[in-house]
Amino acid sequence: MQVLYQARERLQDVSLLFVASSTAEESEAFFSRVWPNAQAIADPEKRLYEAFGLSRASWAQMLGPRVVLKGILSLFRGHGIGHPVGDPRVLSGFFLLDRNGRIVWERPSANSADIHVVDEIRAQLDALSSLSHE
């Protein structure tokens, strides 16, 4: 989410809608502190995660070499490991919806550390924008 926050200027023409497996109270406590203008769906029952095929990561996806390496690098950069809020076994993922709610692009994460897709999202938004101007 930090990557998206840093790239928010580049993503001004899209409504970001976060989905978290935490409760509404936990979502409010978190987002009001770190990203007050965000919108976030609380999905503790994981209905949306289920609908989008992201409900459960395998142990290999959670603890694969790439994920462990990223965790170690994060520790070296001074980021500690906090107490996770929500179900850490769900998968992350990105789904771009057009104005009618149709999914035009998706990037369900291959593993839980694979979130560096801002350039790809920007390219998809530009493609959508050029389509709507034709």
Add this chain to the structure above:
Amino acid sequence: MPLGVGDSVVDASLTHTLDGYRLAPGTLADQMSERPTLLVFLRHYG
């Protein structure tokens, strides 16, 4: 089958009322706006 490219969240059976932070009242379809929407599923935060 999970939802994927080409599917519409308006047509999908996602009719439950959402709860969360700064949402419009209603379902996922009710959150759509004049702009495209990027759904960002988080693993967790903390």
